[in-house]
Amino acid sequence: MTFADATAVSPAGDGRFHGGIEPGWDILGNADGGYMMAIAARAATHALGRPDPVTATAHFLRPGTPGPVEVATEVVKEGRRFGTASATLERDGTPLLRLLGTFGSLESSAAFERVDGSPPDVPPFDDCVELEPTDTFPPPFMGKVVVRLHPEDAFAGGVPSGKALVRGWFALRDDEPVDTLALLVGVDAFPPTAFNAGLPFAWTPTIELTAHVRARPEPGPLRCIFSTRFITGGFLEVDGELWDSTGRLVAQSRQLALLPA
Secondary structure, three states, rough: OOOHHHHHOOEEEOOOOEEEEEEOOOOOOEEEEHHHHHHHHHHHHHHHHOOOOEEEEEEEOOOOOOOEEEEEEEEEEOOOOOOEEEEEEOOEEEEEEEEEEEOOOEEEEOOOOOOOOOOOOOOOOOOEEEOOOOOOOOOOOHHHEEEOOOOOHHHHOOOOOOOOHHHHHEHHHOOOOOOHHHHHHHHOOOOOHHHHHHOOOOOOEEEEEEEOOOOOOOOEEEEEEEEEEEEEOOEEEEEEEEEEEOOOOEEEEEEEEOOOO
């Protein structure tokens, strides 16, 4: 099943959409947060009639498991270039995720650009370490996407690098193009930066995830980097960048995660 099929929704009237969390898109039984975010965002694109998320923020309220879901959308504002909508992913009336986003069309780009940065230094795609899915780690979700890690960040021999940093490549399976909705999965597809930091925990549940989409990716795998600078007050942040095959920044993200008690 393609990513497009796994995130498909159909109108149910009054701004509501039917959808489903498909098996295999999970991490330890719970659906990947970026995948759930993409389902909600797809419903919002239909509600607004605008194809691309420009900025989307999701608050994760409950875990999602395979099965039918509904998305309740509300158009907050319609403008000339952009529209804003909320989308609540629900099961049996219980909210799992609530998203607020601004959507538009990223078909054309602005004439002026200034980028004081560059894609991460990552070895060629075939020289990086592919995460193959298992029942635990790597999780089944890795069978739905392609993630290849920088050899220095791949927990070689089970030993973390000591840096809260993860770099590598992201793609969809079977050469399915990565569109702007799939970027929402890409920003949440890599192992937690905490794995490499050598900290005494392995699970950092997401409280909130924000993605800024800058452009539609050109064909090919994306170079990605995720880093954490501050682990304080029982929380950590993860800052992400996704760059396409032409070396263009296509998405950024910030995630707030909770340290297990």
